[in-house]
Amino acid sequence: MNMFKKILILGLLLISTQMMAQTGILRGKITEATTGEGAIGATVTLAGTTNAAFTDIDGEFTLTVPYGKHNLIISYVGFQKKTIADIIINEKKGEVYLENIVLDTDTQTLQEVVVRAELLRTSEAAITMIKHNSSVILDGISSAKMKITGDATAVEAAKRITGVSIEGGKYVYVRGLGDRYTKTTLNGMDIPGLDPDRNSLQMDIFPTSLIDNIMVSKNFSAEMPADFTGGLMNVETKAFPEHKVFNVSFGVGYNPQANLKSDFLTYDGGKYDFLGFDDGSRELPGLAAGVNVPTPISGHSKEEVTSFVKSFNPELATKTKTSPLNYSGGITFGDQRLLGQSSNKLGYILSLNYKLDYQFYDDVNYGEYQRYNDASLTEMRYATVQNGQYTDESVLLGGLAGLAFKGKSTKIRLTAMRLQNGEKRAGIFDIDNDGAAVGQSGYIAKSNNLEYNQRSLNNFLLAGTHLLSNDKLEIDWKLSTTYSISEDPDIRKSAFTYTSNNDIVFSAGAGGLPSRIWRDLDEVGQNGRVDLSYGYAFKGNSAKVRIGANVLRKERNFEIKQFQMAFFGGAAGGTWATDDFSTILNEGNIYPNKQPNNIYYQSGNNDPNPNEYNSRSLNQGYYVSNEMSFGDRTKVIAGLRLEEFKQYHTGRDQSYASGDIVNGRNLDDEVVLSSVNLFPSLNVIYKLGELANARFAYAKTIARPSFKELSFAQIIDPLTNRIFNGSLFTYSDWDGELLETKIDNFDLRLEKYGERGELISLSGFYKKFRNPIELIRIPEQQTSTEYQPRNVGDGMVLGVELELIRNLSFVSQAMQDWQLSLNFSAVKSQIDMSASEYNSRLEYVRDGETIEAVRKMAGQAPYILNGGISYNSFEKGLDMGLFYNVKGSTLNIVGIGLFPDVYTEAFHSLNFGLNKKLGKSEKLSLDVKASNILDDTVDVVYKSYKAENQMFSSHNPGRSFSVGLNFKL
The missing domain is CATH 2.170.130.10 (TonB-dependent receptor, plug domain)
Structure with missing residues (x-):
């Protein structure tokens, strides 16, 4: 009998467990059509039962329901009752999230609205609603x-x-x-x-x-x-997972130009390169941190000099390997839990992603071109051209952890994110310099370049939202700290020069002496803000007033340390029997061995270092705005913002660092920019129909110089030898005073929304710029290629935008799952030239050319086109699309006098993507991608009157294909 009771009890337990297992989770978000915001406190009831829940601060709800087909009844004061019919929850769909439930006001009809659950399945429609409201x-x-x-x-x-x-x-x-x-x-x-x-x-x-x-x-x-x-x-x-998430993904990619190539350029790096950061093998040698490094003329012993040279990584040559396939992987886990018997929820999310990508640019070109002094010659002449191969092994590692609490009137979020990116690059280039060009010596050389860059970003966010006074008062606050690092440890460039006698040498005045560079940047940003909004009634219509404050502090430390190979006694660089870069730092070539080489390293860093700076800024902003409606059609949002901004700089120029304290400049935490500005804004929305708006907006905004721009930094690109100069350096046509850019903005937009995320909109905009900042080729620097940010003449931008998202069911009902998306922008820009730029262009005018006092704005594209056609079948579990993007030829760098303008040419990007759910449970899905299908190249060119375009830089990223699997539990 006892045994029978035990079996009976066990059977009942099994039955009850099985019954308990026959339940699922129903979740969703309910939105007010009038505002696009979550409906807080709406009642959600399972039809025919007492099973009910209330929506939280985001308008979201959670219900535990038995397997089967259900109807859901939603009621909310002031809005139409809505029933969601035919919601199926079973073993296949144990958890269902209804993501697009919109409630209309009850002013038009008191009838209940009934929709089918299958219609609620696109979050793009949610984005459309956000845009509309x-x-x-x-x-x-x-x-x-x-x-x-x-x-x-x-x-x-x-x-x-x-x-x-x-x-x-x-x-x-x-x-x-x-x-x-x-x-x-x-x-x-x-x-x-x-x-x-x-x-x-x-x-x-x-x-x-x-x-x-x-x-x-x-x-x-x-x-x-x-x-x-x-x-x-x-x-x-x-932040807060809408439903339970457990995804595991893995993918492989193939670029015929980069993957499975036996001649892929590389070099020995660190053992942690596959994780996106160096293992210390590229660190600056200890003795190199000082100014008085061991050299044959510094009083150090031979042993110390030799040991110092050997403390540098001896690898200066590229090598080849067979590149593997690209691959990526990721895992994401998240869910939410009800806390006790209340409607309070605790959500959490953890995500880790990894991506390894190989690029091989086998026909890379860099060029420096000039105009001829003879005005009758319209074609450009080259000063230096480089042609070669360049590879990039890129690792991206990302992690995110989030925890969030939600109740009916409170939401608190804590998020931590870490992003790590490492790129190992190797290149071989043939260099041709024309001695007949202005400022050039004339030579033939060959270089090997080894580089590594590691970037990381750490972000921590704590944020909260609280509703008070019967949800009329909303308080939002956020605290965020971000720490970012970008390091280029041990950039190595070596270039053999070939003399007219076919000797192989190192020449400072030609291909240059072998060099090594360490660049370090770290920046911390601390941001805090609080926003209060209060809802009230104005002439029978809802209105809202907002006030808030924001404090942002940033600080950056930047340093460049550089070292150059030197040769003790005899001719610098000596004569080499071979141009094998791997033999340069062989034992027999290092000091104190005999000529011809006798290598040692000398520091290129003064004390204090002119390429070291500290900059910090403090921006305090305060605002008030008011939103109110005038009748049923017109809404006006007027606001005023005040920002007090200060930027400080510690740094010095080359003259001061070299000991000229009389003529040199040195700044010690001095204010380089200080301003207090008011920024008024006005947004007017006129309702043309239920789903159509006309918008007008006006505002004043500002563009401030960056830390690097307001500095004495001189940053060289070791690949091209192009040099960036901070704006604080003065020249005959530049006083070193870089000003903020102030802008007046006018916008007009007509928009009409339709079902299933459809949209057509037409926008126009006009912007007036005072003291815009652009990157200018420095005319005084003719032997080197140097650029500087400067204020230029006032400017304007006039543009139109068209966007169309249309379901193709109007063509045929069989195409109801197809969607066409198209957006196009056309822009006219104009800058008034400064007197110095205008006169320098007149000095090098070509025969028949007319120089006007205006030109295009640097960085402003004349047109942008995005287009795509996509197929989305919920029943078939299939999403796919073909997408196209192009930007018109854009002025990139302003050339002055001898030097032509530089333009970025149009790049035609055509990509295909497909996602197919597999199996009855649809827990497994297949991703297929194809990128740069047109095999277009990225070209930046020099342009001059009646001249053939010449290459500033060019590379072809190649076509790439990838296949991935995603498993969802």
Whole structure:
């Protein structure tokens, strides 16, 4: 009997466990159609039961429901009751998330609205709703669209957005304006960049798997930072998982030009290169940190000199290997839990991603060209040209951990993110210098280049939202700290020069002496902000007033240390029997061995170092804005922002560092920029229909110089020998005073939205610039290629944008799963030349050429086109699309006098992506991608009157193909 009872009890337990297992989770988000915001406190009931829940601060709800087909009833005061029918939850769909439930007001009809659950399946529609209800002109892309396009990083995804273009594969430009006019924020907070040569953030380090959405504000409102003009791009990382997530992915890629190549250039690196950072083998030798390094003329012993030379890595030559396939992998885990019997939730997410990518540019060209002094000669002449091969092994490692608490009136979020990127590069180049060109000596040389760059970004965010006074008062606060590092440890360049007698030598005045460079940048950003908004009634309509404050502190440390190979006694560099770079630092060539070589290293760093600086800035912003409606159609948002900005600099020029304290300049934490500015903004939205708006906006904004631009830094590109000079250096035509750029912005937009995310919009914009900053070729530097940021004459930009997203069911009902997307921007820009630029162009005018006092704005693209056709079948579990992107030829560097202008040519990007769910459970999916299908090249060229374009730089990234598997539990 006892045994029978035990078996009975065990059987009952098994049955009850099985019954408990026959339940699933139903989650969703409910949005108010009038505002696009979450409906807080709406009642969600499972039809025919007492099983109910209330939506939280984001309008989200969670219900535990038995397997089967269900109807869901949603009721919310002031809005139509809605029923979601035919929701199926079973073993295949144990958890269902309804992501696009929109409630309409009950002013039109009191009838209940019934829709089928299958219609609620595209988060792109949610993005469309956000755009429709936004108080500013907004465009964006969701994580769902990124998955369809197959984009791996944020920079690839961003180019799908209207008016967005990509520069250098890393930097985002909005409306074709240069990088200084585009601002990037992470989760609404400012973050420091990783590149000393740019104002904007490198977007290629953000894996799309960590991103929830990317939104671009095309115009300014008072709660935004004022230092943008083209657009403000916000990258929102995943925070609170909408449903349980456990994804594992792995993919392989193949580029015929780069993968499985037996002649892939490389060199021995560190054992942690595969993780994206150096293991210390490239670190600066200990004795090299000082100024008085051991040399034969410094009083050090022979043993000390020899030991010092041997402390440098002896590898100066490229070698070859067979490159493997590209591959990537990732794992993401997240979920949310109800806390006790309350509706409070705790969400968490963990994600780790890895990507290894090989690039082989087997026909790379760099050129320096000049105009002839003879005005009758329209063609350009070369000063130096380099042709060769260049490879890049890139590792991207990203991790994110997030924890979030949500209740009906409170949300608190803690997120930590680490991004690590390492790039190992190797190149071989043939160099030809024309001695007949101005400032040139004439030589033939061959170089080997070995480089490594490691970048990291660490971001910590703590944020909260609280609703008070019956949800009328909302308090948002955010605290963020970001620490970024960019290091180039041990950049090695060696160039053999071939004399007219066919001797192989090292020559300082020709190919140059072998050199090594260490560059270090670290930057910390601390950002805190608080925003308060209060809802009230104005003449029977809802209104809202906002006030807030923002404090941003940034500090950067930057240093370059460089060393040059020297040769003791006899002719510098001696004569070499072979041009084998791997033999340069052989034992027999190192001091104190006999001539012809006798190698030692000498420091190129003075004390204090002119290529070392510390810069910091403090920006305090305060704003007030008010949003109110006038009748049923007109909404007005007016605001005023005040920003107090100060930038400090510690650094010195070459003269001071060399001991000339009388004529040299030295700054010790001195203010180099100080301003207090008011930024008014006005946004007017007129409702043309239920789903159509007319928008007008005006605002003042600003563009400030970067840390690097307001410095004495001289940064050389070891590959091309091109040199960037900070603006603090003075020349005969430049006083060293770099000013802020102030901009007046006018925007007009007509937009109409349709079902399933459809949209057609037409926008026009005009911008007036005072003291714009552009990169100028320094005319006084004729023996070297040097550039400097300077204020130029006032300018303007006039443009139009067209966006169309259309479901193709109007062609045929059989095409209801097909969608066409198209956006096009056309822009006219104009800059008034400064007197010095205009006169220098007159000095080198060609016969028949007319020089006007105006020209195009540097960095402004004349047009941008994005187009795509996609197929999305929920029933078949198939998403695929073909996407095209191009940006028109754009003035990149302003050439003056002898030197022609430099333009970035159009790059035609055509990519294909496919995602197919596999198996009955659809837990496994297949990703297929093809990139640069047209096999286009990235060309930057010199342009001059009636002359054939000549190459500034050129490389072909090649076509690439990848296949990946994604497993979702």
